[in-house]
Amino acid sequence: MIGKIKKYVKSIMSEKRYEHTLGVAKSAKKIAKMYGVSEFDAEVAALLHDCAKNRTIEEMKRVITKEEELSEEEYNLPEILHGFAGAIYARNLFRIEEKNILNAIKYHTIGRKNMSQLEKVIYISDVIEPGRKQEGVEKIRELVYKGEIDCAILIETEEKIKYLLSTGRVVHTNTLEMRNSILLKHGKRCKLLF
Ligand code: FE
Ligand code: FE
Numbered sequence: 018m019i020g021k022i023k024k025y026v027k028s029i030m031s032e033k034r035y036e037h038t039l040g041v042a043k044s045a046k047k048i049a050k051m052y053g054v055s056e057f058d059a060e061v062a063a064l065l066h067d068c069a070k071n072r073t074i075e076e077m078k079r080v081i082t083k084e085e086e087l088s089e090e091e092y093n094l095p096e097i098l099h100g101f102a103g104a105i106y107a108r109n110l111f112r113i114e115e116k117n118i119l120n121a122i123k124y125h126t127i128g129r130k131n132m133s134q135l136e137k138v139i140y141i142s143d144v145i146e147p148g149r150k151q152e153g154v155e156k157i158r159e160l161v162y163k164g165e166i167d168c169a170i171l172i173e174t175e176e177k178i179k180y181l182l183s184t185g186r187v188v189h190t191n192t193l194e195m196r197n198s199i200l201l202k203h204g205k206r207c208k209l210l211f
Contacts, residue, residue, distance in 0.1 A: 022064045040146030045138050054134045062121040062139045069102035077102035097126045128195040144173050168207035171199045
Protein backbone atom coordinates (compact mmCIF):
# COMPACT_ATOMS: atom_id res chain seq x y z
CA MET A 18 0.00 0.00 0.00
CA ILE A 19 2.65 2.55 1.02
CA GLY A 20 4.82 1.60 -1.96
CA LYS A 21 1.90 1.94 -4.34
CA ILE A 22 0.98 5.36 -2.98
CA LYS A 23 4.59 6.57 -3.18
CA LYS A 24 4.87 5.43 -6.76
CA TYR A 25 1.63 7.19 -7.66
CA VAL A 26 2.44 10.52 -6.01
CA LYS A 27 5.92 10.49 -7.49
CA SER A 28 4.42 10.03 -10.95
CA ILE A 29 2.08 13.03 -10.66
CA MET A 30 4.29 15.51 -8.78
CA SER A 31 7.19 17.78 -9.57
CA GLU A 32 10.43 16.70 -7.94
CA LYS A 33 10.19 19.56 -5.48
CA ARG A 34 6.68 18.68 -4.36
CA TYR A 35 7.57 15.00 -4.08
CA GLU A 36 10.49 15.89 -1.85
CA HIS A 37 8.17 17.99 0.32
CA THR A 38 5.75 15.07 0.47
CA LEU A 39 8.47 12.67 1.62
CA GLY A 40 9.56 15.25 4.19
CA VAL A 41 6.02 15.49 5.55
CA ALA A 42 5.80 11.68 5.70
CA LYS A 43 9.08 11.47 7.58
CA SER A 44 8.06 14.08 10.14
CA ALA A 45 4.54 12.71 10.43
CA LYS A 46 5.77 9.22 11.29
CA LYS A 47 8.11 10.55 13.93
CA ILE A 48 5.51 12.87 15.46
CA ALA A 49 2.78 10.20 15.28
CA LYS A 50 4.94 7.88 17.34
CA MET A 51 5.51 10.57 19.96
CA TYR A 52 1.82 11.31 20.31
CA GLY A 53 0.51 7.74 20.23
CA VAL A 54 -0.96 7.95 16.72
CA SER A 55 -0.77 5.12 14.16
CA GLU A 56 2.41 5.62 12.14
CA PHE A 57 0.82 3.83 9.21
CA ASP A 58 -2.17 6.18 9.13
CA ALA A 59 0.19 9.15 9.46
CA GLU A 60 2.35 7.96 6.57
CA VAL A 61 -0.63 7.30 4.30
CA ALA A 62 -2.20 10.71 5.04
CA ALA A 63 1.13 12.51 4.67
CA LEU A 64 1.95 10.89 1.33
CA LEU A 65 -1.45 11.85 -0.04
CA HIS A 66 -1.94 15.27 1.59
CA ASP A 67 -0.95 17.24 -1.55
CA CYS A 68 -2.05 14.65 -4.13
CA ALA A 69 -4.60 17.05 -5.67
CA LYS A 70 -2.29 20.03 -5.88
CA ASN A 71 -1.50 19.58 -9.56
CA ARG A 72 -5.19 19.62 -10.56
CA THR A 73 -6.82 22.72 -11.95
CA ILE A 74 -9.14 24.74 -9.75
CA GLU A 75 -12.06 23.86 -12.00
CA GLU A 76 -11.30 20.16 -11.72
CA MET A 77 -11.07 20.35 -7.93
CA LYS A 78 -14.33 22.28 -7.70
CA ARG A 79 -16.00 19.69 -9.90
CA VAL A 80 -15.00 16.68 -7.80
CA ILE A 81 -15.75 18.40 -4.52
CA THR A 82 -19.16 19.76 -5.43
CA LYS A 83 -20.26 16.27 -6.50
CA GLU A 84 -20.07 15.40 -2.81
CA GLU A 85 -20.63 18.56 -0.84
CA GLU A 86 -21.53 22.16 -1.20
CA LEU A 87 -18.71 24.63 -0.82
CA SER A 88 -19.29 27.74 1.25
CA GLU A 89 -18.73 31.10 -0.40
CA GLU A 90 -15.39 31.48 1.38
CA GLU A 91 -14.27 28.03 0.26
CA TYR A 92 -15.31 28.69 -3.29
CA ASN A 93 -13.11 31.76 -3.26
CA LEU A 94 -10.10 30.19 -1.55
CA PRO A 95 -8.65 27.99 -4.32
CA GLU A 96 -5.50 27.35 -2.29
CA ILE A 97 -7.46 25.33 0.25
CA LEU A 98 -9.37 23.20 -2.23
CA HIS A 99 -6.51 20.75 -2.78
CA GLY A 100 -7.09 19.39 0.74
CA PHE A 101 -10.78 18.81 0.10
CA ALA A 102 -10.15 17.33 -3.35
CA GLY A 103 -7.15 15.32 -2.10
CA ALA A 104 -9.31 13.46 0.40
CA ILE A 105 -11.70 12.49 -2.39
CA TYR A 106 -8.89 11.29 -4.67
CA ALA A 107 -7.35 9.32 -1.81
CA ARG A 108 -10.63 7.52 -1.28
CA ASN A 109 -11.37 6.96 -4.95
CA LEU A 110 -7.88 5.93 -6.06
CA PHE A 111 -6.75 3.91 -3.05
CA ARG A 112 -10.08 2.94 -1.48
CA ILE A 113 -9.15 4.59 1.78
CA GLU A 114 -12.32 4.65 3.83
CA GLU A 115 -10.82 5.56 7.20
CA LYS A 116 -12.45 8.92 8.04
CA ASN A 117 -9.60 10.00 10.24
CA ILE A 118 -7.09 9.67 7.39
CA LEU A 119 -9.41 11.40 4.93
CA ASN A 120 -10.06 14.27 7.34
CA ALA A 121 -6.34 14.70 7.99
CA ILE A 122 -5.89 15.23 4.24
CA LYS A 123 -9.00 17.36 3.89
CA TYR A 124 -8.18 19.83 6.67
CA HIS A 125 -4.40 20.01 6.34
CA THR A 126 -4.42 23.63 5.15
CA ILE A 127 -7.26 25.26 7.06
CA GLY A 128 -7.42 23.06 10.16
CA ARG A 129 -10.59 22.95 12.23
CA LYS A 130 -11.52 23.04 15.87
CA ASN A 131 -11.11 19.86 17.90
CA MET A 132 -8.88 18.14 15.37
CA SER A 133 -8.01 14.52 16.05
CA GLN A 134 -4.41 13.72 17.00
CA LEU A 135 -3.80 12.41 13.47
CA GLU A 136 -5.20 15.60 11.94
CA LYS A 137 -2.87 17.65 14.15
CA VAL A 138 0.11 15.49 13.19
CA ILE A 139 -0.48 16.05 9.47
CA TYR A 140 -1.31 19.74 9.86
CA ILE A 141 1.90 20.48 11.72
CA SER A 142 4.16 18.09 9.76
CA ASP A 143 3.28 20.07 6.63
CA VAL A 144 4.66 23.17 8.36
CA ILE A 145 7.80 21.76 9.97
CA GLU A 146 9.02 19.02 7.62
CA PRO A 147 12.83 19.14 7.21
CA GLY A 148 12.63 21.04 3.90
CA ARG A 149 10.81 24.00 5.50
CA LYS A 150 13.08 26.92 6.30
CA GLN A 151 10.62 29.79 6.82
CA GLU A 152 11.18 32.30 9.59
CA GLY A 153 10.02 31.05 12.97
CA VAL A 154 9.88 27.38 11.97
CA GLU A 155 12.54 26.39 14.52
CA LYS A 156 10.41 27.51 17.45
CA ILE A 157 7.40 25.57 16.15
CA ARG A 158 9.50 22.46 15.53
CA GLU A 159 10.96 22.68 19.02
CA LEU A 160 7.49 22.86 20.60
CA VAL A 161 6.27 19.83 18.65
CA TYR A 162 9.25 17.73 19.72
CA LYS A 163 8.85 18.92 23.31
CA GLY A 164 5.37 17.40 23.40
CA GLU A 165 3.53 20.69 22.92
CA ILE A 166 1.82 20.12 19.60
CA ASP A 167 -1.21 22.24 20.55
CA CYS A 168 0.99 25.23 21.35
CA ALA A 169 2.90 24.69 18.11
CA ILE A 170 -0.36 24.78 16.18
CA LEU A 171 -1.47 27.87 18.09
CA ILE A 172 1.63 29.86 17.16
CA GLU A 173 1.52 28.67 13.57
CA THR A 174 -2.15 29.54 13.24
CA GLU A 175 -1.70 32.98 14.72
CA GLU A 176 1.17 33.67 12.31
CA LYS A 177 -0.91 32.40 9.42
CA ILE A 178 -3.88 34.59 10.36
CA LYS A 179 -1.65 37.66 10.74
CA TYR A 180 -0.14 36.99 7.36
CA LEU A 181 -3.52 36.53 5.69
CA LEU A 182 -4.79 39.77 7.23
CA SER A 183 -1.68 41.71 6.25
CA THR A 184 -2.05 40.59 2.64
CA GLY A 185 -5.78 41.30 2.52
CA ARG A 186 -6.85 37.70 2.16
CA VAL A 187 -9.84 35.72 3.36
CA VAL A 188 -9.39 33.75 6.61
CA HIS A 189 -11.37 30.52 6.68
CA THR A 190 -13.75 30.21 9.63
CA ASN A 191 -12.18 26.84 10.52
CA THR A 192 -8.80 28.49 11.02
CA LEU A 193 -10.26 31.07 13.39
CA GLU A 194 -12.21 28.42 15.27
CA MET A 195 -9.12 26.26 15.58
CA ARG A 196 -7.10 29.16 16.94
CA ASN A 197 -9.81 30.14 19.42
CA SER A 198 -10.38 26.62 20.68
CA ILE A 199 -6.67 26.00 21.33
CA LEU A 200 -6.33 29.42 22.91
CA LEU A 201 -9.19 28.72 25.31
CA LYS A 202 -7.90 25.26 26.23
CA HIS A 203 -4.14 25.75 26.29
CA GLY A 204 -3.53 29.49 25.83
CA LYS A 205 -2.18 30.21 29.30
CA ARG A 206 0.36 27.41 29.17
CA CYS A 207 1.31 28.18 25.59
CA LYS A 208 1.96 31.86 26.30
CA LEU A 209 4.52 30.83 28.92
CA LEU A 210 6.32 28.73 26.31
CA PHE A 211 6.43 31.32 23.52
FE1 FE B 1 -1.06 21.33 0.97
FE1 FE C 1 2.03 20.23 1.76
